[in-house]
Amino acid sequence: xxxxxxxxxxxxxxxxxxxEQIRNAAAAGFDGVGLRVDLDPPSPAELGEVAMxxxxxxxVLLDIEVVRIGTxxxxxxxxxxxxxxxxxxxxxxAVSDLADEPAAVELLGRLAAAVRPVGTTVVVEFMxxxxxxxxxxxxxxxxxxxxxxxxxxxxxxxxxRSGSAPSALDGIDRSRLPYLQLCxxxxxxxxxxxxxxxxxxxxxxxxxxxGELPLTELLRRVPAVPLSVEVHDDAAxxxxxxxxxxRLVGQHTRTWLAAADQxxxxx
Numbered sequence: 001x002x003x004x005x006x007x008x009x010x011x012x013x014x015x016x017x018x019x020e021q022i023r024n025a026a027a028a029g030f031d032g033v034g035l036r037v038d039l040d041p042p043s044p045a046e047l048g049e050v051a052m053x054x055x056x057x058x059x060v061l062l063d064i065e066v067v068r069i070g071t072x073x074x075x076x077x078x079x080x081x082x083x084x085x086x087x088x089x090x091x092x093x094a095v096s097d098l099a100d101e102p103a104a105v106e107l108l109g110r111l112a113a114a115v116r117p118v119g120t121t122v123v124v125e126f127m128x129x130x131x132x133x134x135x136x137x138x139x140x141x142x143x144x145x146x147x148x149x150x151x152x153x154x155x156x157x158x159x160x161r162s163g164s165a166p167s168a169l170d171g172i173d174r175s176r177l178p179y180l181q182l183c184x185x186x187x188x189x190x191x192x193x194x195x196x197x198x199x200x201x202x203x204x205x206x207x208x209x210x211g212e213l214p215l216t217e218l219l220r221r222v223p224a225v226p227l228s229v230e231v232h233d234d235a236a237x238x239x240x241x242x243x244x245x246x247r248l249v250g251q252h253t254r255t256w257l258a259a260a261d262q263x264x265x266x267x
Contacts, residue, residue: 001216001257002224007032007062009181009230011202012249016242018042022053024243028250032060034228035087038072041079047086054087061089062179062226063123069107070098070131081114088118090226091178093153095124096131101141104131109145116149123153123178126162129198134162139172148175154222155181155230156213157205161189161197166218179226180218182253184211203234207249209256216260229253 008025010033016024018035025033035050042050054061064087067080084092092115098104112122126138138152154169154177169177184206190196208215208229219227231249240248 001219001260003227003257004224005031005060005062005179005226006250006253006257007034007060007179007226007228008246008250009228010034010036010065012229012231013237013242013245015237018046019049019053020242021246022050022057022059024246025250026057026059027243028246029254030059030229030246030250032062032226032228034063034065034230035061035089036065037083038066038068038076038080041076042083047083051087060226061087062228063091063093064089064120065093067092067094067111069094069096069104069111070100077111081111084115084120085118089120091123091151091153092120093125094122095127096141099131101131101144105141105144108141108150109147112145112147112150121149121151121178123151125153125155125158127155127158127201128162129194129201135159135164135168135172139176142176151176151178153179153181154218155183156215156218157183157185157201159218160185160187160213161201166214166221169218169221174222177222177225179228180222181230182208182215182227183229183231184208184213184215187212202232205230205232207231207233207252207256209252209259219260227253 008030096104126132132138142150
């Protein structure tokens, strides 16, 4: 499977400092890394340490998470933007919790304009437990901004749980899909409604190929883009240190990607 760049998402092995996450990703053979900064904004000193770790390892900072439109106040959003302006990731991930869609469109446009000077582009992630529940919702809001640089981030779990399939990407301009997340899960959603879906997404994902999601179909529709491996797995986190987990996830993902190129692959 032709992959532009393989990145370790911040949520895969989060029990580490941001600098440790960078070094763990590099040691595990990843090309890039994602960092989350909204829950505990980094100090200026830590930002310097993070920048140095990125330079030392040569990793690409694929994305920074997350601005929650409608939930984060101006101060919280500003802290994320400040980190972006210093670290210059390729992308800034945003989600929307705002029911007022015109207001969400306006705020999203402002966010994109704020980070544009450092070359960072905003991507919007849809999830069934946010206001933008489907890929259709996300595309509608993104296009309404009139900003052609804003993209949509597709997570195969959220695509499946929102009732869509990889074919939903067929009519979308590839410039709107700058990278994909990668994980696996059973095809059928867990019983229990939205709370169960939240729990699955945050605590019980599977490694690529260990579930039933149509991952190869998705990747063939959007080939040669960076992949952010996001495997929230509480059981694995209990069994392995963050460094071990990064290594195992990287090794497994590369093996699966190689096998996915074979005609017999059904992943």
